[in-house]
Amino acid sequence: MAISLLDTFRVLSSFDPPRGSLRGAPWEQYVDWAIAQGLAPLASYNLEYRLPGSGAPEWARDRLLSIYSGSVNDNVMKLVNFKQCVDELEGRQLLLIGAASFADSLYPHVGFRPVLEIQVLLRRMDVEGFSGYLAQHEFRPEPDEPLHGAQKVLSDTRTPVFLYADVLGPQRQAELRGIFERAQPVKMYGPSMFRPDLEDALLLVCLEHAREGYQVPWLSFVDLRELVLGAPSMGGVYSRPLDVAALLERARAWRLERALYTSLSIVARLFPETAALVAPALPPLRRATRELLERLVVLPSSEPGKMSHPRGSDRLRRLLTGQ
Template identity: 70%
Template structure:
């Protein structure tokens, strides 16, 4: 039987894809969808270097490989440029989030994880100072047209930098301070750049997904898969088992139990190999709440190729984040 779109996604998003599993795959549907979801670079590498082409048509392999090549070059340019900017910055504490934090910590090759923008979490009092510092490097303000929730967005025309603050809401600044206290240094970027520890970054990723009403690239769920399973390919800062009691305690303190459940449940559906770790970290929600989230969010979001956004995104955001 020919593989479905979901099965094709699972194979080509794996870091150890099985050979010979994609005969008759729905390439016409998969290629454009994978590109739009940020999955093309990893898929291209798997097809060309791990699976011997897997009988994919030449046009599909060529399109995916062109995205892979571009992703490698673009990531290196953005991350090296960012390093040059912040390397000499002192007296601040910047927490790197999203693709810039994950590309080298979760993925075997920096080119597998496209870095479309650089996301930085700072204390509220540092927003203007950091934005002003970036203005000295030709970064100018841009409008938040994508409803990202960033306190500032600046760009030099090539690399947008999203500056976040108070992401847990004005009433949870003490909890946010704990995230800063637990953060680990990223010495490659100098003295002022850190990354949240594993449980914190997992919750912040779930928060970001919930903020967008789960209308996020599926690459974000690959990020979560690796965080949940302990980034076993990397041997780095996120390569350890989750501290589930700490995760659940912080989820309650952050007001993110519903968002955490939803994100974990999506990963459990998408990746059978991560189901055990994901379900073991489910927060203790009421059965009726779980059923509502499964029916209204988890099921629809876990369907590949879905073209319509979930209804009532603003209401959903408030339900999942308590904000």
């Protein structure tokens, strides 16, 4: 019996995959797509250790396994290197966000979640000071224009560090202060490193989706799935139910209601187990707005295997971030 690409994705991105045969899965299509979407390490672990009798072809397992092995080594190198740089830094409050924060707080194994770069959210007044501190550890500014809305990007040729400030815009300084006030310490990285609270972390993912016009790897939707579910496979800072009232209030204050609706709607389509939790967290948008977002973003972004993305990304960014 043929298995769809979406079903293959759901099984191999699960932390508790259902046992069964994947012999009829579209492996020729899935493997390249999964590698490009950052899904290969988790898929490989599932095939090798959770679903060894699934019937996956040897060539597919070999390709995915090579990515998994590389991801484990690369993540450990980057995270240990960063820890060595910052664990003696005192008197600051720097927020670890994105992959580096999620790899050990949402995923049962740090190798499941590739960390391509370290992302840090900090106050604008701390950007130059922290850049100077990193320079003492051989980090130098990248010559090209910073990408993805970062204020500055530094690298020691092995680990890029993206520095973000004023992510909510200059008019929402009070809301930005709230993110820092609610942040939780990340003790393994020293006294100056923190990570956003659960609701803030979820909204920051939605903000990234919107600013990238939903041209994001599908691994980001796995991140969002685990935030919605309350990281049930872990026992850490994100392992609790969402405070839906707080989430909706912050989305309104950040002017991210459209982005929250869109990102959560995609997650509910991709992962049916999240639907009951997503429903009360959807902002009450006008019907015409909901239909527009469904047609322009939610439906096309929920089709696996597509390397293209919704058109009009600049217009989408303005629509979704309230600009």
